[in-house]
Amino acid sequence: MEWFAAEDYELARQVLQRGIAALYLIAFIAAANQFPALLGERGLLPAPWFLRRVSFKQSPSLFHRGYSDDRLLAVAAVGAGISATLVVGLPQSGPPWLPMIAFLVVWALYLSIVNIGQTFYGFGWESLLLEAGFVVAFLGSDQVAPPLLVILFLRWLVFRLEFGAGMIKMRGGREWRDLTALMYHHETQPMPNPVSWFVHHLPKWFHRGEVIGSHFAQLVVPFFLFTPQPVASVAATIIILTQLWLVFTGNFAWLNWITIVLAFCAIDDETLRAVLSFDGLSTEYPPTPLWFDVVVIAVIVFLLVLSWQPLVNLFARHQLMNASFNRYHLVNAYGAFGTVTKVRIEVIVEGCADENPGPASEWIPYEFKGKPGNVRRMPPQVAPYHLRLDWLMWFLALGSPDSRWFQMFVVKLLEGDRRTLRLMDVNPFPDAPPLWIRARAFRYRYSTWAEHRATGAWWVRTPVGTLLEPVSLPR
Structure with missing residues (x-):
């Protein structure tokens, strides 16, 4: 099916698969380093205690078959190992089912950790990583053209992520509407970085410009992700640049990095060739197996059905922020810093x-x-x-x-x-x-x-x- 192929998005696929895998690798390393102390058998909120009080149906996790710190470390090690192979592109060099299985295994392993992580894993970027990992599983391997439906659904994910954050701000604290939010944020954000002090001391007009730029990037630009090229690539570039500014000025775990990676779903090879004299990657693909097309179509239809609640939530008066509407963390609602702490x-x-x-x-x-x-x-x-x-x-x-x-x-x-x-x-x-x-x-x-x-x-x-x-x- 020629309409099904997005042959000019090979670089996008490479960035998406390897970038998401790299963030999974970091997440599994963090779990190995911190989970036993925070949530282990003798942790601050012991996972065995939690597992005795919830069912698999309520919170799906492999650890319902039994938790131990050694099992947690084994899950983290396996997840990190598979993620590392995806970063270097080993599964992607095989048939399309191979990276699909690899990503789905990584997703299931990390889901098992998140779903027993309680307060310590109650952050929006956990759901974002899980949703992204599940979706990129169906981008296929180097032996098939990137599926257009998956590329478009990833744009829908970026739209929810950015537009949802923008709407949360407009419905949140007055500081976002009077353009003063970033006069406080660099000082009061959860974990400032080495640059935050210097940025805080920039003039007030600069901080007002930051807020205007944020509103533009989150409330206007996301709609252009669904326009023809090169407009979609320009929209994605604006999102990437605004996220790089957030990377430069703060510590928000992998939230900004995963947004940057996901935004590449709207950047095509042709635009890169025109702007950067980029020669692109090989776009000579053998015919896509029928079974792969069927699987991708079925998965995208399933995800579109799950998209109804997040879509309604975007325009709801009482918009939910960083909410999952199902226990598998698929097609979530996102948003951050609806209000900014001033002290x-x-x-x-x-x-x-x-x-x-x-x-x-x-x-x-x-x-x-x-x-x-x-x-x-x-x-x-x-x-x-x-x-x-x-x-x-x-x-x-x-x-x-x-x-x-x-x-x-x-x-x-x-x-x-x-x-x-x-x-x-x-x-x-x-x-x-x-x-x-x-x-x-x-x-x-x-x-x-x-x-x-x-x-x-x-x-x-x-x-x-x-x-x-x-x-x-x-x-």
Whole structure:
């Protein structure tokens, strides 16, 4: 079926398959490094406890057959291994069913992790990675032309991602409508990076321009993804450039990177040849097997049926943000930062080794790998890696209603739990765990240029209260 082939999208297919696989590789590595401490058998929110309370139907996962930390690490290792082969293109060099199976296995393995990840996996980019991985499974191999229906559905995914985020902003805080949102965001975002401080100090007119650019890229440009070339390629390029700015100015796990990868679904080889003198990739394909066409058509029809609720949600008065309408995380609703926090509050966790702490006792803070703490430490670059504990500490400071994990986190620090301590940047009590833990809240703001030159500090902080009074283990 000639109409079914998108022969001029070979580079797009290579970027989509290898890029999504690379992000799966990062996600599996992050799971291996963090899941046992956060959600393992002795984690902060133990997965076995969760699995006893939900059924497979409610939350599909291979771990319903039994969870152990060793099994989790095995799943992560297999997922990372298959993802690595997809990054280098090994399955894609075979018949079309081979990359299809590889991506579906990776999707199922990561779905098994996400569906028992509870609060620590409650981020929109988890669903986005799962949906993207499922869809690109049907792009085929080098032996068939990229299927046009899959390319078009990926544009629908990018449209939901961008337009949904834009609509959330317009329905959200007034700061998006009066163009002041980015006067605060670079300072109050969950995890600033090394550039965020500098961008925050740019003129107000620049930040207003950022907001205007965001609205244009998210509310206007996505419609042009469905127009003929080269307009669709121009629209995709605008989305990519705006996402690169977000990569440059913040740490949002793989959210921006996966959006960049997905936007390539609208960039064709012909446009690249015209603009960059790019010769393109080989477009001589043998006939596509009938079974592959049938499978792709059936899958796209299935996904279009699932698209009804996300479509309605885009224009609903009470639009849902980062919502999955099915337990397999297919065809989701997306959006981020409907409101922007104007004041940054940080929770600082401190330990004390004194038997009976008094006014003169020394309280030593625990430093996290990504979130602000030490005012003289430049915010690090973390993304596309995802530090889950650090992110939840940001939500904790905002008054997150689910703080069970934090209570267990305090217990683990008092016990000197090695897995938990590996999630921290530095263990301030290397010889023995502290006898007491407390948590205080501070108002953090960026230092001015003058303050930074005088002190070397990136932050200025002021105490605003106590989140947790000193606690200790029973003795």
